[in-house]
Amino acid sequence: MLVNNKDEKKDVAAKAEHADDAHSHSGDGAHSDDAGHSHDVDHLSTPHLFEHVQDSNSFHVPTGNIYLDKDNLHGNHVEVPQFTTKQEYTPAYGSIKPMTLQITKFMVIEVIVFLVALVLFGWLAKKIKGGATAKGRIANLLEVLVLFIRDQVARPSIGKAEGDKFVPFLLSLFFFILGCNLMGLIPFMGSPTGAWAVTSVMAILTFGVVCGVGIRKFGVVGFALAQVPQMDLPFGMGYALKPLMLGIELFGLCLKHFVLSVRLLANMMAGHIILAVFLAFIAESSGTMMQWIVIPAASGGYVAIMFLELFVAFLQAYIFTFLAALFIGSASHQH
């Protein structure tokens, strides 16, 4: 777990305060760490790290000089313009937050992803219209990705004739997730795929497509029964075991999609928290002698993790799309 226990035990009160009003309060002596210098903000606290990864109503951008302007160690928050005043329309329930009708950072990023994808692929479509060859690096790169989803994901998992019908859905899934993942690598942006609301919607849509395919092909009952594996059971045993297995398999079907959403969420969130931790090391050590060791080490680690994150961004988009294709494939074939 990404928690620094020592600090947290010490500064529960300070952190609660910080979380409510992280960047406006000035030093009150409530917090002083082992290095002997004082900070208003505990950069390594969990809420603070999560704040950089999770959705918010503002973009976080650097401003000023952190040495001169200690009160504003964190840079500025650029608020997303709102149409409504913040109000809770529904009660919170467990992890489900209240509905507020506020425009958030992730919504803005999703729109950017949509527009960038539309421009890039609209351009590619024009370029290769009528079977012309893709010329240039960008066109070829985009085409390779499109062909990869069609030839290596859709067709082997679903079958050629049927797979081609799902290529547009799988392409949308892949490029939307990839775009959201990659946005997290751009400074001051974030990964919408690091929010469960986003990944769960992707998984629910996939679940809907999977059920839709199965029901269209075998009917509601046929699709449900197709989940039970074929077995040679002694007479009578089938009546006892098959309903149980049906229950388990249907639960398993839902669970597969739940895991699909959590896998993407956990991967994106974990990567960004590690990046936030490296940055927090720098912030924690700034102004002390330790910074001369910590800053180069943390910067190197940060760059290395950025490379890893670049790989993970593609890998997770691929895994999500590939599993979606596999689920669609298994729903459209009796097993």
Added chain:
Amino acid sequence: MLLGNMSLLFAEATGKEVDALEWSPDLAIFTLILFIIFAAVLGMFAWKPITAALDEREKSITDKIEQAEANAAKMESLKNDYEAKLATAAEEATQMVLEAKHDAEAAKERILAEAGEEAQRQRERAIADIQSAKDAAVRELAQKSVDSAVVLAGNLVRKEINSDIHKQLIQESLDKFSNVN
């Protein structure tokens, strides 16, 4: 469950609830609508034309390969035809040369034979000419001899012989000559 436990762990550690699985209905609804628009708009302006273009390109490549294969087969058969034709032509040429040689040989034989015959004929004619010339000469010599004999005899007998006796004498001499000869 899993969600509750995670929230609780963070809450215990920090005193402030941090939930990795926090689920915002606003973001979820927005994402759902945006993704549907994303899939619809890109489906219309990107995925559909791109896959159509890729299919067209694939088809044109397949067609071109097929055409190239057909062309290669055609070329092969043409090449075979030409090779066969060349072989026939070479054979014909050999035949023609042989025939020509044969003809020339025949012509040579004929010319030689004709020349031989001609030579034979000319020799025979020459022999005949020589024979007739010899006969004529002998006859003339006989005439001259008779004349001389008559003149000599006339002189000897001093007696003039008339022309009829002369002629008779000649004829007798000739007859004798011919008989001797």
